[in-house]
Amino acid sequence: MTSGPLAITGFSAGYRNRPVLTDFSLSPIPEGSVTALVGPNAAGKSTLLRGLAGLLPAAGSVRLGGIELSALGLAQRAGHVAFMPQSLPQGAELSVLEAVIGALKASPLAEFDGGLTEARRRAVDVLDRLGIVDLALDGIGRLSGGQRQLASLAQAMVRAPKLLLLDEPTSALDLRHQLDVMTVVRELAREGRIVVAVLHDLTLAAAWADHVVVLDHGRCAAQGRPETAITPEILRSVYGVDARVERCSRGRLHIAVDGPVPG
Numbered sequence: 001m002t003s004g005p006l007a008i009t010g011f012s013a014g015y016r017n018r019p020v021l022t023d024f025s026l027s028p029i030p031e032g033s034v035t036a037l038v039g040p041n042a043a044g045k046s047t048l049l050r051g052l053a054g055l056l057p058a059a060g061s062v063r064l065g066g067i068e069l070s071a072l073g074l075a076q077r078a079g080h081v082a083f084m085p086q087s088l089p090q091g092a093e094l095s096v097l098e099a100v101i102g103a104l105k106a107s108p109l110a111e112f113d114g115g116l117t118e119a120r121r122r123a124v125d126v127l128d129r130l131g132i133v134d135l136a137l138d139g140i141g142r143l144s145g146g147q148r149q150l151a152s153l154a155q156a157m158v159r160a161p162k163l164l165l166l167d168e169p170t171s172a173l174d175l176r177h178q179l180d181v182m183t184v185v186r187e188l189a190r191e192g193r194i195v196v197a198v199l200h201d202l203t204l205a206a207a208w209a210d211h212v213v214v215l216d217h218g219r220c221a222a223q224g225r226p227e228t229a230i231t232p233e234i235l236r237s238v239y240g241v242d243a244r245v246e247r248c249s250r251g252r253l254h255i256a257v258d259g260p261v262p263g
């Protein structure tokens with residue numbers, strides 16, 4: 001696995017006639033860390049992740065350790081980066097196991113040279129890690145929303161990439177499954193990977209992320225440790241809400257929203 005931080009410099013991405021991120025830069029994101037990407041609807045969070053994954057036309061520099069990802073083609077990039085989309089796999093005739101094996105084989109450079117037995121073992125390992133091995137033979141189309149989200153995360157994890165870009169990995173999950181997924185996310189960071197996850201739940205972000213990036217209208221409004229990036233001032237200017245950022249009795253940050261900013 002390559003080592004080193006994720007450095008995003010002068011990055012631009014968007015859609016036809018719709019630039020979303022222009023000359024966007026962040027402080028380097030260290031390896032072995034979790035970054036929560038937060039911000040209001042339409043701020044550009046998904047666009048940033050999709051651009052980093054190479055799924056949108058983009059310009060600028062994205063370095064992962066010593067590798068300039070933007071110089072790589074999509075197939076080569078997939079050997080280093082996995083993207084979990086916000087929209088979940090559905091409707092397919094595939095079983096969960098087949099869908100995860102399919103994701104493993106979709107990356108030609110994913111250091112995967114085993115046969116079907118090895119592919120199945122790796123897929124089952126990931127499903128087991130996410131607590132959904134019982135669903136292995138179920139059809140993707142028959143899963144609940146939360147189960148589909150876990151299956152989608154398994155697809156991103158199975159290639160064991162250095163960089164995981166997760167677009168709202170917990171939005172469909174109940175409280176316990178949110179904790180289970182964030183525990184796995186922390187384990188991924190402990191293994192030396194970089195996880196960037198879009199989260200709308202700021203209390204969850206503050207509890208589990210090492211760093212928070214607040215995106216607003218395609219710009220970085222704040223970046224840093226949760227307590228420096230999530231402040232009443234930022235919540236007011238970026239989200240338009242009056243809120244308190246408090247420590248609970250266990251010392252964790254808690255965001256209490258009092259209401260919309262008047263006027």
Ligand SMILES: Nc1ncnc2c1ncn2[C@@H]1O[C@H](COP(=O)(O)OP(=O)(O)OP(=O)(O)O)[C@@H](O)[C@H]1O
Pocket residue numbers: 015016018020039040041042043044045046047048
């Ligand atoms: N396929 C598309 N074609 C054109 N414009 C798009 C497309 N997808 C998104 N956009 C626009 O790009 C902007 C940023 O959207 P994006 O999905 O990145 O926001 P987001 O921060 O992820 O929002 P949310 O929290 O609502 O998921 C929005 O104005 C949106 O309308």
